[in-house]
Every structure is written in C-alpha cells, then in structure tokens.
Amino acid sequence: MTVVHVVLPGDIDDPASPSGGNGYDRRVCRELAALGWSVREHPVPGGWPHPAAADRAALAGVLAGLPDGAAVLLDGLVASTVPEVLTPEARRLRLVVLVHLPLEDEVEARALQAATAVVTTSDWTRRRLLDRYRLPADRVRVAAPGADPAPVAPGSPAGDRLLCVAALTPLKGQDVLAAALTRLAGLPWTCDWVGPLTRDPDFVAVLRRRLADSGLAGRVRLAGPLTGDDLAGVYAAADLLVLPSRRETYGMVVTEALARGVPVLASDTGGLPATLGRAPGGDRPGLLVPPADPAALAGALRRWLTDPDLRDRLRRAARQRRDTLTGWPVTADRLAAALKEATAA
Numbered sequence: 262m263t264v265v266h267v268v269l270p271g272d273i274d275d276p277a278s279p280s281g282g283n284g285y286d287r288r289v290c291r292e293l294a295a296l297g298w299s300v301r302e303h304p305v306p307g308g309w310p311h312p313a314a315a316d317r318a319a320l321a322g323v324l325a326g327l328p329d330g331a332a333v334l335l336d337g338l339v340a341s342t343v344p345e346v347l348t349p350e351a352r353r354l355r356l357v358v359l360v361h362l363p364l365e366d367e368v369e370a371r372a373l374q375a376a377t378a379v380v381t382t383s384d385w386t387r388r389r390l391l392d393r394y395r396l397p398a399d400r401v402r403v404a405a406p407g408a409d410p411a412p413v414a415p416g417s418p419a420g421d422r423l424l425c426v427a428a429l430t431p432l433k434g435q436d437v438l439a440a441a442l443t444r445l446a447g448l449p450w451t452c453d454w455v456g457p458l459t460r461d462p463d464f465v466a467v468l469r470r471r472l473a474d475s476g477l478a479g480r481v482r483l484a485g486p487l488t489g490d491d492l493a494g495v496y497a498a499a500d501l502l503v504l505p506s507r508r509e510t511y512g513m514v515v516t517e518a519l520a521r522g523v524p525v526l527a528s529d530t531g532g533l534p535a536t537l538g539r540a541p542g543g544d545r546p547g548l549l550v551p552p553a554d555p556a557a558l559a560g561a562l563r564r565w566l567t568d569p570d571l572r573d574r575l576r577r578a579a580r581q582r583r584d585t586l587t588g589w590p591v592t593a594d595r596l597a598a599a600l601k602e603a604t605a606a
Contacts (some may be wrong), residue, residue, distance in 0.1 A: 263299065263332070263600075263601075264298070265293060265300055265332045265333070265600055266303060266332065266333045266334070267290055267301065268303045268305060268320070268323060268324075268333060268334070268335040269302060269303065269304045269336055270282075270283065270286075270304070270309050270336055270338050271304045271309075273286055273287060273304055276486065276488055277459070278457050278486065279456075279457065279487075280428065280457075281361070281513040282361040285406050285513070286359070288406075288407070288589050288592075289404075289593055289596055290302060292589050292592065292593030293593055293596065296593055296594070298597065298600075303323045305319055305323060305339055307319065307339075309338045310338050310342045310364065311342070312339075312342060317345075324350045325350070329353050330353075330354070330604075331355065332357065332604045333354050333356050333357065334357045335356060335357070335358050335359065335376075336359055336361070337362070338362075340358045341363075341364050341368070341373070342364070342368055342369070342372065343372060347376065348375045351376070355378075355600075355603045355604050355606065357376060357377060357380060357599060357600055358372065358379050359380050359381075359382075359596075360373075360381045360382070360390065361382055362386075365393055370393070370394045373390065373394055374395070377603040378400050378402065378599050378606075379400060379402070380404050380595075380599050381401065381404075382403070382405055382406055382510060382511050383531075383532035383535065383536070384403055384405075385531055385535060386403075386510045387402075402595065402598070402599040403595065404593075404596040405511065405595075406511060406589075407586075407589030407590070407591055407592045408519070408520045408589075409520060409588070410520060410588075411493065411520045411521045412497065412521065414497050414523050415497075416522075416572075417500055419449065419500075420500040420501060420565060420569075421448075421449050421450040421451065421500065421566060422500045423450055423451065423452040423500065423503055423562075424452070424496070424500075424501070425438060425452065425453070425454045425455070425505070426495075426496075426504075426514040427455075427456045427504065427514065428456040428460045429454065429461065429464060429468065430460045430461045431461065431464055431507065432507055433456070433505070433507075434528065435454060435468055435505065436468060437505045437507075437552075437553055437554070438505045438558065439471050439481070440559075441558035441559035441562060442477055442480075442481065442559075443471075443475045445562055445563060446475065446476065449566075450480065450562075451481075451482070452480065452481045452482070454483050455484045455486070455487050456485075458486075468483075496518060496521050496523065499518070499521075499523050500523070500572075501524055501547075501565055502514065502523055502527075504525065504526070504528065504533070505527075505528055506530060506531075506552065507528070507530065507552045508531050509530060511531075511532045511533075511536055512532065515527060515533065515536045516586055518579075519537075519546060519582050519586060520583055520586055521583070522576065522580040523579060524565075524575035524578070524579045525547035525548075525579070526547055527547065527548075527549055527550075528550060528553075529549040529550060529552065530552045533549070534549060538585070539578075539582070540578040540579075540581035540585075541581055541584075542578075542581065544578035545578060546575060546578040546581070547579065548561045548564075548565070548575070
C-alpha cells in the first residue's frame with residue numbers, strides 16, 4: 262500500500278470556519294484512501310498563512326519525524342510561507358505542495374522551488390505560478406476540484422432568491438454586492454449571504470451598517486457558515502448564485518451551484534470564467550461582470566430580475582453544464598498521478 266503524509270491546516274474540520282481549501286483537502290484525503298492509499302494526516306495548528314515561531318517549529322517537527330523518501334502532500338496555506346522549513350527536508354522527502362490561492366511573493370517562490378512537485382487547483386493558477394516563478398513546467402500539475410451530483414433546484418418564477426456563498430471578506434467582494442443591491446431596492450428580491458463572519462470582523466461591521474443605513478437589513482440575511490444538509494438546502498432554494506470576488510483561482514461554489522442547475526453571476530477574474538464554463542451548445546450558464554464594479558453587477562442583477570427569457574436561457578444552460586461536471590474521483594486520480602511521479606523522482 263502506498264503511503265502519503267498529508268500536512269493540513271489545523272482548522273480543517275472546524276465547522277465555524279469552512280472554506281473551499283479545507284473542503285478540497287478533506288475530500289481528496291477520502292478519495293485517495295478509496296484509491297488504496299494509506300493517508301496519514303498531520304493537522305498543524307497555527308495562524309496560517311501568518312505562522313508564529315511556534316507554528317513553524319511544530320511543522321518542522323512533523324517533517325523531521327517522517328521517514329526518508331516519504332511522499333508528503335502539503336496544503337499551500339501552510340507550505341507557501343515557510344521555505345526555511347521545507348528546504349532542509351527537500352532532499353530527504355518528496356514534498357508536493359497543493360496551491361489553492363497563490364501568495365505571489367518571493368517567500369512563496371522559494372517554498373515552491375524546494376518542492377519536488379506542485380499541484381494547483383486550476384489551469385489559471387498553474388499559468389500564474391509559471392509566469393511568476395522559475396518552476397519547471399513538468400513539475401506543476403493541475404487537479405481541479407470535483408463536483409458531487411445533486412438534485413436540480415426548481416427555481417422560482419420570479420428568480421428573486423439570490424445567494425452568495427463565501428467568507429465575508431474584502432477579497433470575496435460582499436461590499437460590492439451590497440452597493441449593487443442598494444441600486445435595486447425598488448425590485449423584489451432577497452439575498453442570503455452564507456459564510457464565516459469572523460475572518461474580518463471590521464469588514465462585517467461596516468457591511469452591517471451599510472445594509473441598515475440603506476434599508477436592506479431585512480432583505481439580506483447574514484446566515485453565517487453552513488455545511489452539510491443546511492448548505493444543500495440554501496442551494497436548493499436559490500435562483501441565482503452571486504460571487505462578486507475581487508480575485509478567485511477556481512471558485513468551488515460555482516460548480517456546487519451548477520451541479521444543481523443554478524445559474525451563476527460572477528466576477529470576470531482569475532479562474533472563474535473557466536469554472537463557469539459553457540454548456541455543450543456553447544451557451545454560458547450565467548453572467549460575468551468586471552470585478553469591483555457595483556454598477557456592472559447591479560446591471561446584471563437587474564437583467565436577471567426583469568428578463569424572464571434571460572432567466573430561462575441561463576437555467577437551461579446551467580442544467581446542461583451540470584451534465585459535464587467531473588467528479589472527485591477524477592481529482593483524486595490526477596493528484597495520485599502527481600504523487601506517484603514525485604515519489605519516483
């Protein structure tokens with residue numbers, strides 16, 4: 262049996278702090294085990310990606326305790342900030358760094374150069390790393406997230422049930438969404454914001470004040486983090502997923518919505534256009550707008566809310582795109598191939 266040691270952020274299973282990265286890590290650990298790998302997890306507590314000295318020492322202790330030649334898959338949130346920990350182990354261990362969100366700085370460059378291989382979660386991220394750092398192209402692979410099959414969401418005739426699933430942070434752009442919704446106060450709609458509220462408390466406080474001052478507090482529900490059946494329920498009730506991120510490397514919530522035939526309105530940034538993709542006939546299953554542009558986002562929302570033909574067209578495309586999504590076993594196969602190549606290197 263092939264053994265892989267997986268180094269994970271310490272909060273990977275914290276229900277109060279779900280994230281796409283943690284969800285990906287947890288799922289691929291299960292899928293690798295299903296493929297016959299012996300998966301040995303090493304959660305490392307700490308303030309990643311801003312570790313304290315004790316966090317760095319704990320990670321160094323974990324790596325030092327692994328046998329020579331071991332295959333080690335490290336979440337990039339942990340690995341990308343500690344080249345001084347990785348480099349001394351680079352000759353002894355087969356280090357594979359899984360990059361969800363590039364930090365794009367010299368520290369990350371040195372960390373990735375110490376790795377035997379790098380795996381990214383999107384083609385966009387792979388191109389970004391190759392453009393930014395001097396990495397051999399054959400050492401950087403892609404294992405995009407999978408999507409689980411789900412029942413088709415029925416959708417409401419008015420299309421007025423909006424959903425945003427993301428941690429409330431400036432990067433995810435809920436301030437842009439709030440400004441856009443303010444311009445649409447005269448139209449009927451509700452919007453659920455699902456995601457952790459603790460990543461940037463000051464940002465959340467400003468959002469709450471803005472929503473109250475604009476009279477939208479009763480129409481925008483800050484639901485906090487949801488998982489499992491609770492999260493599935495809000496997707497099933499949604500008409501449109503809105504993801505106004507300023508930057509996004511993949512956007513797993515996009516495929517989670519598409520798996521239910523729910524169209525998506527997203528920022529035209531990073532890997533989002535590719536994740537949204539197109540239906541087999543060429544139609545896009547949603548709309549793209551420039552990031553950080555409240556007027557453009559409001560305009561797209563207005564079109565969705567006031568044009569039944571547009572809603573019907575996007576729903577058809579989303580349901581067709583649903584049939585083209587790949588599952589998590591494909592992700593695990595690609596990741597396993599990268600691990601095997603690294604072990605053989």
